[in-house]
Amino acid sequence: MEHSSTTLRTKFGEFKFHCFSWGAHEEDNLLVLENGNFLGHPLVRVQSACYSAEIFRSLDCDCHAQLAKSQQLIAEKGGYLIYMLCDGRGAGLLNKLRGMELGETEGLDTSDAYQKLGIPQDPRDYERVCTVIKYFDLKHILLLTNNPRKVSAIERGGILVDRQPLEIGSTPESRPYLATKSKKMGHLLSEFED
Numbered sequence: 001m002e003h004s005s006t007t008l009r010t011k012f013g014e015f016k017f018h019c020f021s022w023g024a025h026e027e028d029n030l031l032v033l034e035n036g037n038f039l040g041h042p043l044v045r046v047q048s049a050c051y052s053a054e055i056f057r058s059l060d061c062d063c064h065a066q067l068a069k070s071q072q073l074i075a076e077k078g079g080y081l082i083y084m085l086c087d088g089r090g091a092g093l094l095n096k097l098r099g100m101e102l103g104e105t106e107g108l109d110t111s112d113a114y115q116k117l118g119i120p121q122d123p124r125d126y127e128r129v130c131t132v133i134k135y136f137d138l139k140h141i142l143l144l145t146n147n148p149r150k151v152s153a154i155e156r157g158g159i160l161v162d163r164q165p166l167e168i169g170s171t172p173e174s175r176p177y178l179a180t181k182s183k184k185m186g187h188l189l190s191e192f193e194d
């Protein structure tokens with residue numbers, strides 16, 4: 001693994017910006033924003049790339065809002081924002097768009113679309129994330145997530161994890177996506193609990 005870092009000034013505050021690299025392709029990199037000014041256990045956000053929302057500001061998911069909220073919280077309270085360059089829950093942008101198009105043409109939700117395409121629901125691998133968490137010598141973290149499977153995956157890497165919700169209220173456009181996460185994918189979203 002190779003590593004480089006510099007200072008990054010952002011609209012939310014100043015961070016140490018790290019790149020951890022396992023290969024020549026951009027997806028082989030993990031990006032980290034670090035704010036080392038925290039007391040107790042640090043906040044950690046593990047964000048997966050969503051080019052549609054984060055670059056092009058699509059309205060149909062909560063990804064950009066979660067990224068902005070976690071960056072703001074970490075700027076205020078200290079911690080680490082770890083960014084995985086893996087779109088479509090690790091299945092890649094090509095497959096995400098295939099699934100989204102099945103939503104447009106056949107009305108399938110994200111879960112059924114991946115099933116129809118024969119793609120695992122969530123093929124993300126958190127091994128490198130755990131390597132990076134250990135690089136910073138973090139043994140016990142407050143993980144910003146609504147996804148209990150993300151908590152378990154990082155716990156399996158040998159890190160103690162307390163979950164901190166990162167809920168974004170739905171909009172008319174994002175409601176179907178969030179409802180599917182709650183009803184079919186096990187995400188803990190109070191808005192959709194009965």
Ligand SMILES: Nc1nc2c(ncn2[C@@H]2O[C@H](COP(=O)(O)OP(=O)(O)OP(=O)(O)O)[C@@H](O)[C@H]2O)c(=O)[nH]1
Nearest residue numbers: 048049050061086087088089096099110145146147
């Ligand atoms: N298949 C699919 N993936 C999407 C879609 N919109 C966003 N994503 C991807 O979903 C990933 C984020 O996963 P989510 O299930 O939204 O959330 P999570 O990371 O598991 O959980 P949180 O930590 O609570 O955010 C990103 O990689 C996005 O690219 C979509 O319409 N279809």
